[in-house]
Amino acid sequence: MKFGSCFLYLKSMNQPANEVQSIRKIITASSVGTLIEWYDFYIFGSLATVIASQFFPKTNPTAALLSTLATFAAGFIVRPFGALVFGRLGDLIGRKYTFLLTLIIMGSSTFAIGLVPGYQTIGFAAPIIVLILRLLQGLALGGEYGGAATYVAEHAPPNRRGFFTSWIQTTATLGLFLSLGIILITRHSLDADRVKSIAKFNEWGWRIPFLVSIFLVIVSVYIRLRMKESPLYAKLKTEGKTSANPLKESFMRRSNLKMVLLALFGATMGQGVVWYTGQFYAQSFIENICKVDFEQSRTILIWAILFATPFFVVFGNWSDKIGRKWIMLTGMLLAVITYRPLFGKLFSIADEKNKTEVLDKKQINTAIKPIVSSENSLRTIGTKHLYDDGTLVTETKTDTVYADAGKTTLKPDIKVSKLLPGKNYWLMVAIVFVMILYVTMVYGPIAAFLVELFPTKIRYTSMSLPYHIGNGIFGGLTPFIALLLTTIYTGDKLIGLYYSMIVAGLCFLIGVLYLRNTIDRDVND
Amino acid sequence: MNALKRIAGILWIIAGPLAIYYLARTAISEINKKPVIDTKIQWAVFVIVFIPIAIGIIIFGFYAIKGEYDHLPGSSAEITD
Numbered sequence: 001m002k003f004g005s006c007f008l009y010l011k012s013m014n015q016p017a018n019e020v021q022s023i024r025k026i027i028t029a030s031s032v033g034t035l036i037e038w039y040d041f042y043i044f045g046s047l048a049t050v051i052a053s054q055f056f057p058k059t060n061p062t063a064a065l066l067s068t069l070a071t072f073a074a075g076f077i078v079r080p081f082g083a084l085v086f087g088r089l090g091d092l093i094g095r096k097y098t099f100l101l102t103l104i105i106m107g108s109s110t111f112a113i114g115l116v117p118g119y120q121t122i123g124f125a126a127p128i129i130v131l132i133l134r135l136l137q138g139l140a141l142g143g144e145y146g147g148a149a150t151y152v153a154e155h156a157p158p159n160r161r162g163f164f165t166s167w168i169q170t171t172a173t174l175g176l177f178l179s180l181g182i183i184l185i186t187r188h189s190l191d192a193d194r195v196k197s198i199a200k201f202n203e204w205g206w207r208i209p210f211l212v213s214i215f216l217v218i219v220s221v222y223i224r225l226r227m228k229e230s231p232l233y234a235k236l237k238t239e240g241k242t243s244a245n246p247l248k249e250s251f252m253r254r255s256n257l258k259m260v261l262l263a264l265f266g267a268t269m270g271q272g273v274v275w276y277t278g279q280f281y282a283q284s285f286i287e288n289i290c291k292v293d294f295e296q297s298r299t300i301l302i303w304a305i306l307f308a309t310p311f312f313v314v315f316g317n318w319s320d321k322i323g324r325k326w327i328m329l330t331g332m333l334l335a336v337i338t339y340r341p342l343f344g345k346l347f348s349i350a351d352e353k354n355k356t357e358v359l360d361k362k363q364i365n366t367a368i369k370p371i372v373s374s375e376n377s378l379r380t381i382g383t384k385h386l387y388d389d390g391t392l393v394t395e396t397k398t399d400t401v402y403a404d405a406g407k408t409t410l411k412p413d414i415k416v417s418k419l420l421p422g423k424n425y426w427l428m429v430a431i432v433f434v435m436i437l438y439v440t441m442v443y444g445p446i447a448a449f450l451v452e453l454f455p456t457k458i459r460y461t462s463m464s465l466p467y468h469i470g471n472g473i474f475g476g477l478t479p480f481i482a483l484l485l486t487t488i489y490t491g492d493k494l495i496g497l498y499y500s501m502i503v504a505g506l507c508f509l510i511g512v513l514y515l516r517n518t519i520d521r522d523v524n525d
Numbered sequence: 526m527n528a529l530k531r532i533a534g535i536l537w538i539i540a541g542p543l544a545i546y547y548l549a550r551t552a553i554s555e556i557n558k559k560p561v562i563d564t565k566i567q568w569a570v571f572v573i574v575f576i577p578i579a580i581g582i583i584i585f586g587f588y589a590i591k592g593e594y595d596h597l598p599g600s601s602a603e604i605t606d
Contacts, residue, residue: 261585
């Protein structure tokens with residue numbers, strides 16, 4: 001359902017015109033801000049290699065250590081802390097100012113990363129500053145989602161909560177889409193010559209996506225400043241019924257803690273792994289295991305996201321009619337059952353063993369460049385293999401030709417990149433689309449589900465923590481754990497999927513047993 | 526259904542220590558295999574992050590056995606402790 005048509009739908013339900021307009025503003029203001037936060041968070045991840053070369057040189061062990069910390073700490077440890085810090089604040093001072101604050105912190109940290117001079121210029125200060133800014137990004141992200149989802153849900157009519165909050169649910173995927181899109185556009189816009197453009201991007205152009213963020217944030221802050229406090233929270237505040245200690249009430253009271261644990265083990269941990277497997281691990285698998293070309297691997301994801309995103313709203317809307325539980329759990333079950341065949345198909349599409357090489361089209365190019373201040377040379381051998389289905393495989397082997405004839409490179413650097421023909425490319429898009437469809441099933445209704453699980457006075461705190469443990473830790477670690485499994489058990493290229501399948505399977509079982517499917521119409525308590 | 530919920534609680538209680546054991550064993554073995562700082566940080570993060578979660582699932586199992594999930598609260602009025 002398109003954004004405009006949903007409001008036509010509301011009008012057709014005889015909602016007053018000013019109410020329709022007000023809800024439109026609330027969703028826009030909340031969603032745009034959240035989308036920008038996800039964009040800010042993902043550009044760092046998407047540009048990890050370039051950032052590492054600028055700030056975290058591998059040759060320096062301390063810088064490399066900071067790099068690892070930046071990757072792991074910000075994404076996985078800091079996010080739940082952000083949920084606690086800002087969740088508490090949101091329950092103490094209100095939703096509006098808290099998620100305004102998270103937006104400002106995220107936007108200014110992102111902008112600042114774009115301004116930090118490289119390691120070559122300011123030495124160790126560079127990686128330390130970047131690490132601090134990345135931690136701030138993680139903290140801000142931890143506080144944002146709960147605020148936006150709570151804010152929208154507390155404005156939504158009881159029978160449309162799933163539908164309205166599903167717009168917030170589109171933002172994480174659209175943030176990824178926006179980050180990939182802006183990076184690809186910038187990469188190709190810096191020079192008429194493609195190779196020079198990429199070189200300029202790696203040198204300084206990578207800063208542009210970070211700097212662009214500030215304009216988006218200014219617009220979003222302006223919009224959010226004009227918003228009013230959530231009516232349910234404002235009512236509590238007027239009546240003096242807000243929580244004095246949201247952390248204590250959320251996690252020290254048995255009756256609420258049990259719901260936090262249920263939300264985590266029965267919903268968000270499964271949602272997190274399905275989310276990250278369908279998007280991040282799928283892209284990483286296509287690029288690193290299937291060896292598909294850098295840009296194709298990203299545009300495959302971009303197309304799949306574009307086609308699948310409307311389904312967040314479809315499933316959110318549907319959950320208002322049939323309940324949240326079974327839509328989310330069906331998404332998890334489908335993921336558990338079909339991940340292996342789907343990823344197996346991705347692998348076989350790109351696998352040369354299933355193709356016949358057109359031998360007379362094989363091309364070999366050798367280039368030898370002298371290494372400055374050395375008698376040795378760098379040799380690059382590029383071999384292009386064309387296959388009968390149109391797949392072009394480029395193998396680039398780089399080694400050193402030593403002046404001393406008896407010496408050879410022990411392990412030449414070999415890079416393989418496959419360019420898929422149209423049919424195979426679109427088949428991959430279709431497979432990733434199916435996986436993102438599962439994401440929309442588990443993720444579309446979850447904001448409404450979490451909001452309905454907790455009382456207004458501690459809602460921000462209580463829902464943020466399980467969400468960020470599920471999404472940030474269980475989900476965020478998916479690509480790393482999957483990669484680790486492939487290095488431990490080398491015989492099976494699909495072994496990495498077992499982590500997602502086990503977590504999603506366990507979550508499905510717990511969800512089936514313990515979750516209820518009723519929709520809590522009254523969240524005004 | 527409530528009986529099944531309570532019995533399954535035993536599984537969740539067992540799952541916690543099992544997960545911690547498997548995690549610690551794999552971490553030690555992987556760090557021994559490749560004792561560089563990256564591996565140490567990576568596994569330290571996994572262990573630090575997943576141990577509280579494993580404790581969480583033990584508590585979840587304990588609540589399940591005690592029948593806390595036989596009935597889920599429908600409103601804040603039911604949150605009384």
